[in-house]
Amino acid sequence: MTAGITAIVGAGPAGLTAAYELTRNGAGAVVLEADPERVGGISRTAEHGGFLFDIGGHRFFTKSAEIDALWGEILPAGEFLTRDRRSRILYGGELFPYPLRALETLRKLGPVESARCLFSYLRARLAPVREPANFEDWVANHFGRRLYEIFFKTYTEKVWGMPCAEISADWAAQRIKGLSLGKAVRDALFRRPGEAAAKTLITQFKYPRRGPGQLWAACADKVRAAGGEVRLGRSVQRCDWDAGSRRWPATAARAGGGEETVEAEHLISTAPLRALVGMLGPAPPPEVAEAAAGLRYRDFIVVALIVKDRRQLADHWIYVHEPGVKVGRVQNFKAWSPDMVPGPDLACYGMEYFCFEGDGLWSMPDRELAALAGDELVALGLAERGDLVDACVVRQPKAYPVYDDGYAGRVETLRAALAERYPTLHLAGRNGMHRYNNQDHSMMTALLCARNILAGEDRLDPWSVNEDAEYHEGGKAAEYRPVPGKLGRPG
Template sequence: MGEEHRTVVIGAGPAGLTAAYELLARGVPVRVFEADEVVGGISRTVERDGWRFDIGGHRFFTKVPRVEEFWHEILPEEDFLLRPRMSRIYYRGSLFDYPLSAANALRNLGIREAALCMGSYARARLRPPKDQSHFEGWVSARFGWRLYSMFFKTYTEKVWGMPAHRLQADWAAQRIKNLSLAKAVRNALLPRRNRKDVTSLIEEFQYPKFGPGMMWERCAEEVQRRGGQIDTGTWVTAVHRDPARRRAVAVTVNGAGQRSYPVGHVVSSMPISELVAALRPAAPPEVLAAAADLRYRDFLTIALVVPAEFSFPDNWIYVHDPAVKVGRIQNFGSWSPHLVKDGRTCLGLEYFVFEDDETWRTPDADLIATGTRELERLGLVRPGVVEAGYVVRMPKAYPVYDERYQHNVAVIRDWLAREVPNVHPVGRNGMHRYNNQDHSMLTAMLTAENIACGTTHDVWSVNVEQDYHEVAGGDGDGRRGTGRSAPIVPARPQTLPASTRAVDWGARARTRAAAAHGEPPAAVPRAQVRPG
């Protein structure tokens, strides 16, 4: 098959590598371009001095049989561990069971505080907040202000970087569907049955013994063994299209020099905003404007090595303490003993940031000092016990779902389908959807079938909430939004139209690669006025 029939895959994360693997299995030649020096995307495992870090924490649990089969086709059974699931909430120096347990909450809060919470709940039921259009009003109406402020407000604001009263209520309605204080108490007191019907309550999960990156490193090896090519440290700078034929015809890449390659299809897991910006000739102004209006939340991990006595059984702890900036703390030793070393563990402090904010720009040494202080302040370690620290930055970890994102994605999606139908967005960033790893993989699997077999799967209908989140069987309401429930957050004020802006995406890719490897983030060129 000639070069012009080759499928180019942009990005070597779970969606990109799954697409490449599935295409090769069907006899379609593939070449993968990855801007970073390693594969796996946010599902990589970062290694520093023999320590391994999982970026964000990846529980291998799915209700999609073909994804389960894929995992075990890539890795043999002996490479998987079956791990207990445990997460707790840190609040006021105490650890609360998650989901909440009545006995545990009563013991930690004390009789007086528990009574105040029940009184707050009673007031909310008698005189609910008038405005329940936002997250704060909706949740406090159902749990009372006191419980809301303890167990909902702080963590939510850390994750999404804005006050909870600016988040729209529909996320709360999806995320906390069918849950109330009365039901939480009733579920806590009654025997635990059918816990796997609620995916947030699964009690155990699979995990590759050397971290999730093990899966994607092995998948990359299989792609290459089957004849596929993977170019790391190589970013796509342009996707060339023929408007007359309404097709993408080539890509230009930069890495070890600039090169162009003819294509039959393009599977893109790069952020959809960057895909649109890379199209040549440029997309129409309204499509460029929609792409430029999409936002992302970035992610930073401070990994601190401590003696094993400061380990804890949780995979992670949610930090509901407004006095510290850390949002969640992972214990990598609880994921797998193969990630840590004898006699010590590594705690990963997770910070949800924006790429241009002060935390993101802070030098690694200062971040390690900050993380150490916060860990000590929380009382999770004694002063002076942190032995070493590492920083991992992950840009564009989470798409932001603001008031305009659905319109923006619809504009882009419709135009791509009409003008370049052989360009196929897949995955979380590729589609700007709140997908988990397994559903990102499913979009790639269906896309591979469409390309190789001529099927017409609608990958945009892959909806996590219908078959994954909370209760098996989903909502049954037919909504398609983001997929897995995510908040709709306020949109930023619109600024300069995208048609007058250009961004050096190659420079941004180089910056992301450096950041993921712990190098100080280089300056990213600001938007420049495009001549003509």
Template sequence: MACASQELAVDVAVIGAGPAGLTAAYLLTKQGKSVAIIEKDASYVGGISRTVAHEGYRFDIGGHRFFSKSQQVVDLWNEILGEDDFIQRPRMSRIYYEGKFYSYPLRAFEALANLGLLRSIACMLSYLRYRLFPKKDVESFEDWTTNQFGHKLYSIFFKTYTEKVWGMPCDEMSADWAAQRIKGLSLWSAVIDGLKRSLGLNKTPNDGMATKTLLETFRYPRLGPGMMWEAARDKVLASGHGHLFMGHGLKQLTADARGGWRMSASGPDGDIVVSARHAISSAPMRELAKRLHPLPESAFQASELGYRDFLTVALMVEGEDLFPDNWIYIHDSKVKVGRVQNFRSWSPEMVPDADMACVGLEYFCFEGDGLWSMDDEDLVALATDEMEVLGLVDRKKIRSGAVVRQEKAYPVYDASYAANVDALRRELESKHPTLHLVGRNGMHRYNNQDHAMMTAMLTVENILAGERVYDTWCVNEDAEYHEAGEEGTDKALPSREVSADQAAALASLREVPERVEPGRRAA
């Protein structure tokens, strides 16, 4: 690791050592390019995909299944970490509502049985009403989800949890959020699946919601996702081409007179200054915009972008098998917790004692609000109380707890976010072609880990080519393939050596980003 309080010149400056930043740095150093990375966190790489260690226990900031339809991403995971450090784990998640559990994705007959006859009839009538007479002006999350499932099912299975996560009414959230994250869920498919199960007809491995591939199992690093990004960090540094500055926050990113960049960052021992031909940023767009020099004309619009923060309260509990789920969504207004992770179900190796378990209660908040500002001791007490209210853990078996706060975990999809993102994106692409935005916060898109990596992979291709060959904004960001389909079945990174007709055909595939034709700006 390079010393602080110094200046150096590299080929590429990278802001952020999360999945996108480290993927870009790893691939660039493999090609002999020199890279300098700054990371605001002083202890961990991996961003929201890091794994925190506490008294021998390891726990994630959210859950991170290692699944992708991109063979390139799967191959890169295996290359960085090695297949021997992956384990295959059963996948189970459920919804907790009014003291009962519902499978997720929803299974129609189970849901109807739990809801009871009268409420089930009301749900079906509401569903039919909105399928026959849908809302015409679909602008909000509430509009989109009501049209898809009916207002009754929306109010039961979407409204409470979604408003916990985002801290805003569903009628103020953009419909883009629903269209991106839950468009793969279909009530009709769930009903058909339930009929097949009831009649014993659901026997084929690729039949509807019973698909038995990554739907029921997934790969996972033995010691959590941080294991992947610690390995990537080590490979970058071992290459001899990489520099990493931990505990260094971006101070300013200045465009020089030659189309390159001068990046300054503040750390515990002073500032570092990096000169580079290209800059890659996975920093939140709002934060990047106000640190750019010259200040973008769209900086005010970028300042309007919102983020939801997040904290995890990890409880160490006596008992090996508390519940079988990897995580449980809490759709219950009696408690503040939004989701509960069971880290032994992710990997038994993350819990050092065979007679203990570790659960993580996830609270969605805004930096500086009541939850965020609570003392750690009070948060552990709150989590203990809420686990007892939910009936998931006996408080007498809880032995200790720890709290981890995560700033800007989720980019907010409010009514104006798309226009604000587009304004900054277009200005930067037009004025600064050597500045590249990647990852979840870097692009203000709620994408998955593999999609964040793909934006970095394509950015590296563009840098090596000396032009924007690929439009990174076309990387698919929806989550529906996490519930069905086989890993590594589609080539998400098309070859650069293709004809225009072949590129157009590839671009029509769901997971394949568009190849920008020569001479045309990525739009």
């Protein structure tokens, strides 16, 4: 069966993957992307004066052989670099290896602090908090309160902008499941060469030479070559379901002025779920609008600082656990790929700030943000004042869907109500499903949506793809097998 036209909101990994799957199977796809210049969404490559940088560092790593093969199909193998992960934690003026290496960590913490960590770990094992409901108790149960305070609390609170006691334990369980201090230590000390590490401790990943956006630009080219359309500078404003004709007129505001409408049989949305509900017609009932309005997001700023490369850091990124500065993490783009930084004597550091749209950091003029980032880089000892050459600020709204109390119920309400009212609406991706998905899972949800459209019925459930699931297409039905969890940190 050949499907008709599908309108796709967003040319990030999910939207482009859906378009790729549809068009290579002979179906029509029109992708409408609000950004007037670039595809890739949060996984785009940004550029300033010849320096390329990434919105966060995007590791290409997946447990899904299918997604891995897709990456290889979109971008020639020679365009991918294989990276040995190098990241450290800056705490108390010391750089600690991450993933934590037991002996080095204990040596750097010193005998007194190490003993405190060990006792607090033993106490947590002997008397854990029963049924931990929040992030703080969940992590303290697994690592002990002292290690939680040193290596989890500050960074996590910077990322989410709320006390760890208010972050759902679900989130910790999803990201850190299956890994206790004991396992981390075992992994560090006794893992044999070639033996698989727990997922968070993965030591290698791939990265396109010119950043993640290189892959998504290549994907857009392939979609176009297969007869699909990727239209930039089209911000979708209204999607009106016509039950009579079973069609979607989707109307977008053009960046240059004016509007255009695409008529489609199916609509895939990768736009934030909260925004989508406001675009839908006929308007859903008030309780649905209320559930959508309750979804929250965490926003993100990266200040790319171009500096004289005095330190020659090998780290891909450094987690900043120092409470005295606002920066949460420092990316070192040259270590991701030398092609990101022109010139051997310069480096480009991405100073990452987590914030809420409209708060003090978000509203700060670019010049002040650049000054703050420069001051903090110097304060952290990663550069000297005279090393700062240039800066560029990029704001990324809705970088993280927030998992607060009640988010799961809201998403469930929306999912059921939208499926019932709009039978050919498909939700995919990270903000599109309000899921903390990486690229691979965002892509997999999109693949499943496209396959349902191609099949003419909803056979596969994109909601069963998640953080800890591996996709297996076995015989009749698709199933998702849980994979071992990971000792993770946001982003």
